[in-house]
Amino acid sequence: MVTLRVRADRDVCIGAGMCVLTAEEVFDQDDEGVVVVLMPEPGAGRAEAVGRAVAACPSGALSLEGDQPPVR
Amino acid sequence: MSEAPVLPLHMRRDGFDPVPELSALREGEGVRRVTTPLGLEAWLVTRFADVREVLGDSERFSNVLHRAVRVPGMEGYTEEELARLRAGNMLACDPPEHTRLRRMLTPEFTVRRMRALEPRVRRIVADHLDAMERGGPPADLVSAFALPVPSLVICELLGVPHTDRGDFQRRTSRMLDLSLSFQERTQAQRESREYMAGLVARAAADPGDDLLGMLVREHGDDLSADELAGIGSLLLLAGHETTANMLALGTLALLRHPVQMALLRKEPERIEAAVEELLRWLSIVHSGAFKVTTTDVEIAGVRIPEGEAVVCVLPAANRDPGLVPDPDRLDITRGGLGHVAFGHGVHHCLGAPLARMELRIAFPALLERFPGLRETGRAPEFRSFHIVYGLNSLEVAW
Structure with missing residues (x-):
């Protein structure tokens, strides 16, 4: 089984905070509001929430590698 | 203007719903070129996936409308005047200029900062409910609750004296009212900037802990006085016109859907899911900023040439069966974040975390305070000609 990995492009992030609202254990914002990935390999149990966070991200800063959970 | 103003197609509604013509457009060709009553030719984009594509692509769909499109009424202004009216307006620029301005503001709207504001917002909400209760029924929910709560919140956040609210609420309302001429709206915009320039000058002399003080202190060397006035003016407008109308229209929606209200x-x-569903279902911002194509593009199989105006019809997109099943039904149990009520892409609403927090506090507090909340016999007044949809008045009793 492929491990689910989350990537965040901090140059693209606009600090909307949707990922934090969707999957708080996995994402945070630094003092500038820019995304920080707390858990780069969030595990299958969080795959659904992480998938929603990636789909909801307004700037397209988030991406997934590995097993793709359903979006939205 | 002597002729009665005509409402642009993308702003037309039957109460809560986009008019059937907009739904038919979405289910049919998806994209159509129209002449707006403002005299501007524009392409309406109505499907959820297409709207996301347009809003998510700031390279092909620019927010710098004036570069390619002449808005009727603009002829009377010099380029210098128009540039001053645009300075600091994040909705009128693209990256990297947009990125520069937005990055200065994002630290003020993080999820953590919003949580720190929650106790103060709860206090403001409770104070207004107290006053409403003391006054007794009937009350106008718009003037007693929906408008003053977000207005006071954004005033405190920015550092704007709330005692000035009568004047700036009148001005921001005029800036957004498309039944007025371009000249009248521009005049209101100019007055708003002059007012904000005065506050910026005061903040420069003695910067406080508020947002204007922070901008002066930390970015005073990078921002012109015009940009500071523009940023403040946009945040003041966006901070209360939008949340106020979500509160008023959202309350009416719940009152008209008693099963949903009882469930909540x-x-x-x-509440979190309910707020998202109300945002989706009401989509009070009809379109957000118009876009202009920077190259020939194809949307929904329709070719749009370079240099043309594009309007994303948010209520139509949020009622797309491609987003949720049975989209015209209000169902607070679904409530995903995937809607485009706050837009999408780099211009996604900066204040969305603030709006969500205010709505998540205000709706439950209102329902809890008045278990018998109901409409009176007086019909609520919808405001059709505003760039932000909503209610002018909503008389309630309890």
């Missing part, structure tokens, strides 16, 4: 009263932990 019984299970208040549903």
Whole structure:
């Protein structure tokens, strides 16, 4: 089984905070509001929430590698 | 203007719903070129996936409308005057200029900062409910609650004296009212900037802990006085016009859907999903900023040439069966974040975390305070010609 990995492009992030609202254990914002990935390999149990966070991200800063959970 | 103003197609509604013509457009060709009553030719984009594509692509769909499109009424202004009116307006620029301005503001709107503001917002909400209760029924929910709560919140956040609210609420309302001429709206915009320039000058002399003080202190060397006035003016407008109308229209929507309201009263932990569903279903911002194509593009199989105006019809997109099943039904149990009520892409609403927080506090507090909340016999007044949809008045009793 492929491990689910989350990537965040901090140059693209606009600090909307949707990922934090969707999957708080996995994402945070630094003092500038820019995304920080707390858990780069969030595990299958969080795959659904992480998938929603990636789909909801307004700037397209988030991406997934590995097993793709359903979006939205 | 002597002729009665005509409402642009993308702003037409039947109460809460986009008019059937907009739904038919979405289910049919998806994209159509129209002449707006403002005299501007524009392409309406109505499907959820297409709207996301347009809003998510700031390279092909620019927010710098004036570069390619002449808005009727603009002829009377010099380029210098128009540039001053645009300075600091994040909605009128693209990256990297947009990125520069937005990055200065994002630290003020993080999820953590919003949580720190929650106790103060709860206090403001409770104070207004107290006053409403003391006054007794009937009350106009718009002037007693929906408008003053977000207005006071954004005033405190920015550092704007709330005692000035009568004047700036009148001005921001005029800036957004498309039944007025371009000249009248521009005049209101100019007055708003002059007012904000005065506050910026005061903040420069003695910067406080508020947002204007922070901008002066930390970015005073990078921002012109015009940009500071523009940022403040946009945030003041966006901070209360939008949340105020979500509160008023959202309350009416719940009152008109008693099963949904009863469910929310019984299970208040549903509030987060309920707020998202109300945002989706009401889509009070009809379109957001118009876009202009920077190259020939194709949307929904329709070719749009370079240099043409594009309007994303948010209520139509949020009622797309491609987003949720049975989209015209209000169902607070679904409530995903995937809608485009706050837009999408780099211009996604900066204040969305603030709006969400205010709505998540204000709706339950209102329902809890007045278990018998109801409409009186007086019909609520919808405001059709505003760039932000909503209610002018909503008389309630309890």
